[in-house]
Amino acid sequence: MAFVIALAGKGGTGKTSVASLTVKYLKEKKGRPVLAVDADSNSCLNEALGVPVHATIGGLREESLEAIRSGGERPGGMAMEQLFDYQVQQSVIEAKGFDLMVMGRPEGPGCYCAANNIIRKYTDKLSETYAYVVIDNEAGMEHLSRRTTHKVDLLLIVSDPSVRGIKTAERIQNLVKELNLDVAAHAVIINRVSDRDGEELKKYAGGLGLTVAAMLPQDQNIFEYDLQGRAILDLPADSPAVSALFRLLDSYDIP
Numbered sequence: 001m002a003f004v005i006a007l008a009g010k011g012g013t014g015k016t017s018v019a020s021l022t023v024k025y026l027k028e029k030k031g032r033p034v035l036a037v038d039a040d041s042n043s044c045l046n047e048a049l050g051v052p053v054h055a056t057i058g059g060l061r062e063e064s065l066e067a068i069r070s071g072g073e074r075p076g077g078m079a080m081e082q083l084f085d086y087q088v089q090q091s092v093i094e095a096k097g098f099d100l101m102v103m104g105r106p107e108g109p110g111c112y113c114a115a116n117n118i119i120r121k122y123t124d125k126l127s128e129t130y131a132y133v134v135i136d137n138e139a140g141m142e143h144l145s146r147r148t149t150h151k152v153d154l155l156l157i158v159s160d161p162s163v164r165g166i167k168t169a170e171r172i173q174n175l176v177k178e179l180n181l182d183v184a185a186h187a188v189i190i191n192r193v194s195d196r197d198g199e200e201l202k203k204y205a206g207g208l209g210l211t212v213a214a215m216l217p218q219d220q221n222i223f224e225y226d227l228q229g230r231a232i233l234d235l236p237a238d239s240p241a242v243s244a245l246f247r248l249l250d251s252y253d254i255p
Helices: 015-030 045-049 057-070 080-091 113-129 163-178 198-207 220-228 240-250
Strands: 003-008 034-039 093-095 098-102 132-137 152-159 183-193 212-217
Touching: 003 015, 015 034, 015 045, 015 098, 015 132, 015 152, 015 183, 015 240, 034 045, 034 113, 045 098, 057 080, 080 098, 098 113, 113 132, 152 163, 163 183, 163 198, 183 198, 183 240, 198 212, 212 240, 220 240
Parallel strands: 003 132, 003 152, 034 098, 034 132, 152 183, 183 212
Antiparallel strands: 093 098
């Protein structure tokens, strides 16, 4: 089975950037197959990774439902579940050193429970063929309360340099314990930290019972790459955020 790294945190913390740099770490330092999973309905991990999306789980589900409603023919007389299984397998985007699966946004109104359940099922299924899985969850804590995040070897809880972000990290840590989720280890990361406020934020987090595993510095390169539409995955090794995250991941027993 794959070593699973999942990310959680409130919106605007730079969680997706950290997810893409985690993929970069595994791709460059481990050299074994990586599956990146964009489990956020507001998909943007593909942009950070620099790959186009040709299909999403949400879109495939809508197509399948429409096929059922219209009574359309299925290739080779396949059962709908078999067809959907085939489509999901085909929707996995292949890139150099990693593959990507995207949840996407269903076209119809309503909740994302079905798409989330599909992501969960196929993440489990596909993890049998990858050494590593990196799951970029949606912002907030709903994915945890629905137990979308499960069987996780390392949960990266990402905060921005704000009291609100750190309080959200505290709630996420408490929710993991409350739900008794299968999370082997977790690490709290404060992202985009400047020199003057880092230690103060770390002290505040400590007062809430949080141990800050890493503080990723404000990185101008990320801002410039984003502005230019370039993949964060391509940041140089000496970029401040890359160096700091790589040091953190080096400290964990990732096979």
